Amino acid sequence: MKAVREKELLAEGLGRLRIDCPPARLEALERYRLELERWNQRYGFVKASGVELVVRHFLDCLAGLPVLRGLSPRRTVLDVGSGAGFPGLPLALFLEDSEVVLLERSARKAAFLANVILILGLRNAQVRELELRNLGERFDLVTFRALSPLARELPGLRRVLAPGGRIAAYKGRRVRIAEELAGAGLGAGEAEVLPLEVPFLGEERHLVLLRAPVKP
Numbered sequence: 202m203k204a205v206r207e208k209e210l211l212a213e214g215l216g217r218l219r220i221d222c223p224p225a226r227l228e229a230l231e232r233y234r235l236e237l238e239r240w241n242q243r244y245g246f247v248k249a250s251g252v253e254l255v256v257r258h259f260l261d262c263l264a265g266l267p268v269l270r271g272l273s274p275r276r277t278v279l280d281v282g283s284g285a286g287f288p289g290l291p292l293a294l295f296l297e298d299s300e301v302v303l304l305e306r307s308a309r310k311a312a313f314l315a316n317v318i319l320i321l322g323l324r325n326a327q328v329r330e331l332e333l334r335n336l337g338e339r340f341d342l343v344t345f346r347a348l349s350p351l352a353r354e355l356p357g358l359r360r361v362l363a364p365g366g367r368i369a370a371y372k373g374r375r376v377r378i379a380e381e382l383a384g385a386g387l388g389a390g391e392a393e394v395l396p397l398e399v400p401f402l403g404e405e406r407h408l409v410l411l412r413a414p415v416k417p
Contacts, residue, residue, distance in 0.1 A: 207234065207255050214260040214400035220267065220295070229294055229321050230259065236320060237285055240313050246285040256401045262288035262346070264397040265371060265408045266295055272342060272367055272410075275299050279340040279361060281333055281348065282306075286314055288344055288371060293326040301326045302340070304333060339363040346371040351385040351409075359414060368411040378407055387411070 208231045215222045222230075238250060249257050269275065269292065276299060280289025283303035293301040303326060305311045311330040318326050329336065334357060341363050348354050351370065358368050372378050375394065382392050393410040 207231075207252060210252060210401070211255050211259055214255070215263065217400040218260070218264055218267070218398075220263060226294055230291065232320060233286070233290060233294075233317055234259065236317055237313075241285075244309060244313075246310065246313065247287075256399065258285075258287050259291055261371070261397075261399050261402065261406060262291045263295070264399045264406065265369065266292065268395060268408055268410075269342065269344070269369060270296065272369075274341040274363075274365060275367075277338075277340045277363070278302070278342045278344065279304060279336075279338075281343060281345040281354075281358065283314060283328075284310055284347070286317060287346055290314070290317060290323075290326065292344065293323055294321070297325060299325060299342070302338075303328045304331060304336065306330065306332050333357045333361070336361055339366070341366045342369060343367070344369045344371070351381045351387070355385050355411075362413045364413055366413045368409075370409040370411070372407050372409050374405045375407060378409060382409075 211230060212227055234254065241247060241250060247258060278299045278301045280301065280303050283289045283305045286303065289301055289303045303314050305314060305328060308330060311328050314328045339361055343358050343362055362368060378394055395408045397406040397408055399406050
């Protein structure tokens with residue numbers, strides 16, 4: 202009954218986000234969640250389970266999907282520090298016309314990600330067990346959650362961003378975002394801060410979009 206409740210909550214949350222989710226895709230999300238619950242018991246990848254896992258991770262990530270889906274180009278997507286797969290794996294399930302690379306330096310987490318990709322039969326996702334500084338490719342869209350402040354990470358993120366590409370950072374409170382942008386030397390007009398309404402969460406969440414810098 203517990204799993205049924207969480208699956209129904211996920212479906213209701215997607216409905217509130219106005220995200221169309223066919224039964225097969227909802228089932229894939231549920232299989233991913235159950236696999237994460239299983240690994241999490243032993244390795245503690247995320248500090249959440251059950252309903253909290255659905256809301257704080259699955260729905261939180263997918264709240265940004267309508268925005269990300271509308272970006273162009275996004276043929277290639279890089280999820281930096283993917284960890285347990287957020288936001289990269291849920292996004293890969295919906296962005297079927299994008300090739301998604303999950304970048305994760307931890308061998309254990311990378312093994313988990315590869316296992317989920319195999320279980321779900323995801324053809325548009327792959328794992329790279331690397332540090333960001335060792336990645337030599339460029340991507341149209343670079344996503345991340347729970348990284349260090351922007352000032353520390355921005356040079357590395359920009360290095361792997363293709364011309365015309367975007368960085369999409371999942372962040373929390375607007376006040377904290379303003380501090381991070383100022384610390385990174387980003388002025389008005391250099392970042393787009395979009396509020397996200399995460400179903401059942403009741404906390405401030407935002408998506409911060411940064412463009413690739415224009416070279417003189």
